[in-house]
Amino acid sequence: xxxxxxxxxxxxxxxxxxxxxxxxxxxxxxxxxxxxxxxxxxxxxxxxxxxxxxxxxxxxxxxxxxxxxxxxxxxxxxxxxxxxxxxxxxxxxxxxxxxxxxxxxxxxxxxxxxxxxxxxxxxxxxxxxxxxxxxxxxxxxxxxxxxxx
Ligand SMILES: [Zn+2]
Numbered sequence: 288x289x290x291x292x293x294x295x296x297x298x299x300x301x302x303x304x305x306x307x308x309x310x311x312x313x314x315x316x317x318x319x320x321x322x323x324x325x326x327x328x329x330x331x332x333x334x335x336x337x338x339x340x341x342x343x344x345x346x347x348x349x350x351x352x353x354x355x356x357x358x359x360x361x362x363x364x365x366x367x368x369x370x371x372x373x374x375x376x377x378x379x380x381x382x383x384x385x386x387x388x389x390x391x392x393x394x395x396x397x398x399x400x401x402x403x404x405x406x407x408x409x410x411x412x413x414x415x416x417x418x419x420x421x422x423x424x425x426x427x428x429x430x431x432x433x434x435x436x
Contacts, residue, residue, distance in 0.1 A: 301337065306409055310402035315339055316409065323401050330404065343413060346403035353399040354392050362391040 304319045315321035321336030333340050366384035369375060406412070 304405065304409075306402055306405035309405045310398050313397060313401050316405035323404060324397065328396060328400060330400075341404070344404040344407060346400050346407070349403045350396050350399035353403075354395050358391040358395050359388070362388045 301318050304314075304316055306316065308314075309316050309319055309323070312319070313323050315323055315334040315336060317339045318334060318337035321334035321339070322331060323334075323341070325331040330341050330344050332342070365387055366380060369384060370380070
């Protein structure tokens with residue numbers, strides 16, 4: 288079982304997985320067989336098939352953004368169309384529009400989260416790190432380093 292992402296990239300035991308494919312199956316981005324989620328949206332600590340540590344996975348607000356840009360706008364547009372076209376009583380919006388908005392905004396979250404985690408894995412996206420400063424030349428490190436003589 289390997290945990291280091293650098294070791295994982297050199298591991299050829301696993302076929303490369305397409306992010307959209309593993310997202311649609313909620314599968315592990317490395318092996319494509321294990322489960323990515325522990326609950327509906329909670330990411331499991333590690334893959335139950337290959338042992339990949341999912342601690343790198345941090346899609347943050349990405350899934351919510353994609354839901355807002357893809358499914359939330361048509362769902363709200365449906366409610367507006369219903370109101371402007373038929374002028375229904377408010378209880379019809381609670382019975383029809385509210386479930387449409389809730390379902391179209393909640394169900395795709397899992398797909399988008401899986402897709403973003405898989406994309407993080409495939410493209411090695413992680414927090415930036417500062418580069419280490421270059422080693423100083425040996426003569427500059429001694430107590431009598433270079434300087435005016
Ligand atoms: Zn796996």
